[in-house]
Amino acid sequence: xxTPIQFRSRVLTLIALVLVATPLWAQDIxxxxxxADLPLENNRATPETAQTLKDELLFQRAGQTYLWAMxxxxxxxxRDGFKESFGSGYNVMAIWEKRLDAKTHITTPNSDLxxxxxxxxxxxxxxxVFEAPPKLQGILLxxxxxxxxxxxxxxxxxxxxxxxxxxAGGKFLLLPPGYDGDVPGGYYVYRSGTNNVFIFLRSFYxxxxxxxxxxxxxxxxxxxxxxxxxxxxxxVFHDASGKAHEMLPRNNASAFDQLKWLVDSEGEHLxxxxxxxxxxxxxxxxxxxxxxxxxxxxxxxxxARTAYKTSRVIGMERNLGGADFRVxxxxxxxxxxxxxxxxxxxxxxxxxxxxxxxxxRNLDARAWFFTDYYSISPGMVSMTPGKGAFxxxxxxxxxxxxxxxxxxxxxDLPPDIPAALFWSVTxxxxxxxxxxxxxxxxxxxxxxxxxAKKDDGSITLYLGPRAPEGKNANxxxxxxxxxYFAILRLYAPTEPAINMTWKPGDIQKxx
Numbered sequence: 001x002x003t004p005i006q007f008r009s010r011v012l013t014l015i016a017l018v019l020v021a022t023p024l025w026a027q028d029i030x031x032x033x034x035x036a037d038l039p040l041e042n043n044r045a046t047p048e049t050a051q052t053l054k055d056e057l058l059f060q061r062a063g064q065t066y067l068w069a070m071x072x073x074x075x076x077x078x079r080d081g082f083k084e085s086f087g088s089g090y091n092v093m094a095i096w097e098k099r100l101d102a103k104t105h106i107t108t109p110n111s112d113l114x115x116x117x118x119x120x121x122x123x124x125x126x127x128x129v130f131e132a133p134p135k136l137q138g139i140l141l142x143x144x145x146x147x148x149x150x151x152x153x154x155x156x157x158x159x160x161x162x163x164x165x166x167x168a169g170g171k172f173l174l175l176p177p178g179y180d181g182d183v184p185g186g187y188y189v190y191r192s193g194t195n196n197v198f199i200f201l202r203s204f205y206x207x208x209x210x211x212x213x214x215x216x217x218x219x220x221x222x223x224x225x226x227x228x229x230x231x232x233x234x235x236v237f238h239d240a241s242g243k244a245h246e247m248l249p250r251n252n253a254s255a256f257d258q259l260k261w262l263v264d265s266e267g268e269h270l271x272x273x274x275x276x277x278x279x280x281x282x283x284x285x286x287x288x289x290x291x292x293x294x295x296x297x298x299x300x301x302x303x304a305r306t307a308y309k310t311s312r313v314i315g316m317e318r319n320l321g322g323a324d325f326r327v328x329x330x331x332x333x334x335x336x337x338x339x340x341x342x343x344x345x346x347x348x349x350x351x352x353x354x355x356x357x358x359x360x361r362n363l364d365a366r367a368w369f370f371t372d373y374y375s376i377s378p379g380m381v382s383m384t385p386g387k388g389a390f391x392x393x394x395x396x397x398x399x400x401x402x403x404x405x406x407x408x409x410x411x412d413l414p415p416d417i418p419a420a421l422f423w424s425v426t427x428x429x430x431x432x433x434x435x436x437x438x439x440x441x442x443x444x445x446x447x448x449x450x451x452a453k454k455d456d457g458s459i460t461l462y463l464g465p466r467a468p469e470g471k472n473a474n475x476x477x478x479x480x481x482x483x484y485f486a487i488l489r490l491y492a493p494t495e496p497a498i499n500m501t502w503k504p505g506d507i508q509k510x511x
Contacts (some may be wrong), residue, residue: 001195006263008013009337009442010140010198010290012327012481013384016228026301027451027470029110035052035053035056035389038052038053040113040166040212040219054312055299056257058282058299058303059302059303059306059340059426060303061184061278061281061282061301062150062282062299062303062304062307063254063303063304063306063307063310064260064278064307065275065278065282065354066255066303066307066311066492067307067310067363067367068192068275068278068309068363069255069259070249070261070366070367070370070371071072071145071366071370072143072144072270072310072330073255073258074107074145074249074251074370074371074374075132075144075145075198075374076143076200076249076250076258076259076261076262076388077107077142077246077247077248077249077250078106078117078119078247078257079119079143079196079198079333080104080247080250081106081245081248082094082117082119082245082247083119083177084245085238085240085243085245085483086238086240088119089224089233089236089238090121090125090128090224090225090233091216091224091232091233091234091236092118092120092236092238093116093117093118093201093234093235093236093237093238094117094240095114095115095116095169095218095223095237095238095240096114096115096116096217096239096240096241097114097215097239097240097241098239098241099111099114099211099439099442100110100115100122100209100241100435100442101241101242101434101435101442102205102252102434102435102437102438102442102443103242103244103245103437104240104243104244104245104247104434105244105245105246105247105248105432105434106245106247106248106374106434106435107248107249107370107372107373107374107432107433107434108372108373108374108426108428108433108435108487109434109435110202110424110426110436110447110489111210111424111426111435111442111443111444112203112422112426112442112444112446112489113202113203113204113205113214113296114203114205114211114215114218115200115201115202115240116138116200116201116202116203116207116218116221117198117199117201117222118198118199118201118221119196119197119198119199120174120193120196120197120199120223121195121196121265122133122174122175122177122195122196122197123176123195123265125225125226126176126225126251127173127175127176127181127225127226128173128174128197128223128224128225129169129171129172129173129174129175129187129222129223129224129225129229129322130159130171130172130173130221130222130223131169131171131172131219131221131222131223131227132159132160132165132169132171132172132175132221133169133172133220134167134168134169134216134217135160135167135169135203135204135217136159136160136201136202136203136217136218136220136221137158137159137160137161137163137167137201137202137203137204137379138158138159138160138163138199138200138201138202139157139158139159139170139199139200139375139376139377139379139380140157140159140174140190140192140197140199140300141157141197141198141199141200141377142192142193142194142196142197142198143195143196143197143198143199143262143375144194144264145192145198145252145370145375145376145436146193146351147351147376147377147378148174148190148191148192148193148197148473149190149191149192150157150163150164150188150189151183151188151190151191152164152187155188156351156377156378156379157190157377157378157379158378158379158380159172159188160378160380161378161379161387162377162382162384162387162388163188164188164377165188166383166409170188171186171187171188172187172188172190172466173187173189173190173199173226174187174190174192175189175190175191175192176195177191177193177194177195177269179191179194183224186266187325187472191507192271192452193269194266194269195265195266195269196262196265196266196311198375198499199223199374200266200374201218201221203215203218204219204421205448207448208448209368210447212281218237218305219235219237221235221410222235222483235286235438238373240318245365248432248433248434249308250304251300251304251305251308252301252305253292253297253298253301253304253451254304254464255284255304256284256290256300256304257290259279259489260284260290261291263276263279263284263285263286264286264287264412267286268413269302276412283296283391285302286362292474297495308371309503311367311371312371312430312432312433314364314367314368314371314446315367315368315371315433316374316395316430316485317364318334318367320336320362320364320365320368320450320456321355321365322357322441323336323362326498327392327500328503331503331504331505331506332395332396332397332398332400332506332507333392333393333394333395333488333504333506334392334393334394335390335392336368336369337369337376337381337391338381339383350379351376351378352432353365353366353369360428371433372393373391373433374425374431383493383498384495385493385494385495385498386408386420386492387491387492388493389489389490389491389492389493390419390489390490390498391466391487391488391489392487392488392491392504393485393486393487393488393491394485394488394506394507395430395485395506396488397409397506397507397508397509398505398506398507398508398509399509401432401469401509402483403463403478403481403483403484403485403486403507404478404481404482404483404484405478405480405481405484406465406478406480406481407462407478407509407510408462408463408464408466408468408510408511409462409463409509409510410460410461410462410463410507410508411425411460411461411486411504411508412458412459412460412504412505412508413458413459413460413504413505414458414502414503414504415453415457415458416457416496416502417447417455417459417490417498417502418490418493418494418495418496418498418502419432419447419489419490419491419492419493419494420491420492420493420496421491421492421493422446422447422448422491423446423447423448423488423489423490423491424445424446424488424489425444425445425461425476425486425487425488425489426437426443426444426445426486426487427443427444427463427476427484427485427486428443428476428485428486428487429482429483429484430482430483430484430485431483433485435485436478436479436482437479438477438478438479439477440476440477440478443477444476445474445475445476446459446489450473451473451474452473459474460474461474461475461476462474462475463476463478463486463507464477464478464510465477465478465479465480486507
């Protein structure tokens with residue numbers, strides 16, 4: 001004869017089996033109703049109810065922590081992938097010398113310039129000098145990917161053309177949190193909010209026939225601890241092109257191992273007491289061991305997988321917190337930065353993801369950005385003519401339907417595309433925002449590819465599994481059964497882009 005507890009357990013098991021086979025939206029008894037209706041005995045939770053609610057608390061706390069930490073996990077995905085491929089150290093730089101292709105799994109990379117990356121720990125190096133050559137553009141970021149402020153308050157993170165050097169290069173000094181030592185003259189001084197810093201560098205080429213000069217610019221970079229140039233480790237440059245590198249945010253339990261590493265490395269520089277308390281609720285405490293048992297680790301794994309998928313849902317929203325991300329009211333193109341806290345063209349650059357109406361952090365908007373992009377600075381999104389970049393992202397076609405690889409689409413770009421440096425359209429995986437592995441050398445097409453123009457100077461691009469006859473030069477391949485999205489980049493946008501008199505067409509599904 002079964003006891004009441006055994007009988008109840010069997011009933012719950014049978015309900016669970018039914019729920020697994022039935023979509024959540026079609027279930028008569030939702031997961032939330034199950035939780036709310038868990039049984040009590042003598043006005044308190046049964047052992048089974050208590051365990052279920054503890055598991056649910058762990059799952060929910062882990063999932064919310066993951067979404068809160070999305071900028072950190074984005075950085076850590078790159079940092080750990082970098083370390084696995086190239087090692088670590090302030091003197092180690094990876095350069096995608098032959099451009100970045102879909103083999104490197106990283107969030108929305110740009111295949112139309114040359115990337116360089118360095119990760120450094122200022123707690124180990126102390127103040128760190130970066131001697132940057134001319135003609136280099138870059139961003140100095142802490143591990144929250146906040147642009148590091150420059151003494152004087154005028155610049156944040158940028159170096160190069162939009163930075164304090166104006167593209168002339170110079171000596172940049174990175175200081176750790178709370179540094180109160182002497183600061184010598186002759187440096188652009190950046191004060192980081194975290195010990196760990198991410199140096200993201202870009203170099204531009206003029207022709208696809210010769211990209212080596214852009215690579216050579218990056219290789220003139222020199223890093224060394226302040227006052228130790230002669231004894232510093234020599235620079236080591238790795239060619240990262242054409243190889244597999246896993247640099248996406250981790251979407252499993254290892255994400256919480258990364259947060260543990262950060263808590264130990266950063267301590268109070270990482271977060272305030274409330275969020276450090278949330279981490280502590282997961283067993284992540286500075287200086288203490290983090291060794292969850294198999295059952296706990298499984299829940300953490302499921303929470304990370306769920307939270308990452310949730311970030312991808314958030315990251316494809318057109319509206320968040322009352323903000324409409326559309327660049328143009330009659331188009332599907334979105335821009336979450338220039339249209340979050342105000343509305344372009346009457347907007348200002350605010351990279352803190354603040355809800356101006358309520359004075360609060362818009363956590364969903366921050367997760368939106370860092371599941372779809374990495375790195376940000378005022379110069380990167382500057383709408384000053386001839387500087388910065390104008391980004392537009394499209395998840396849907398003109399009719400508001402998701403872009404899918406089995407369909408054929410066209411994208412019309414009017415004449416005189418307003419980008420002084422270059423423009424490009426790049427395709428990305430809907431699942432994780434990495435470059436679309438479409439079988440072409442690069443999932444991008446732009447100015448330097450010299451696509452065919454029509455008589456009026458306009459350009460039509462073709463997106464689909466096969467190129468229309470005679471249209472190979474204007475074709476971007478897609479993969480049947482795979483969803484994707486597109487980013488249109490205008491580098492150094494000119495006035496028609498900024499005043500919005502030039503407007504790209506929507507992505508149109510072919511009949």
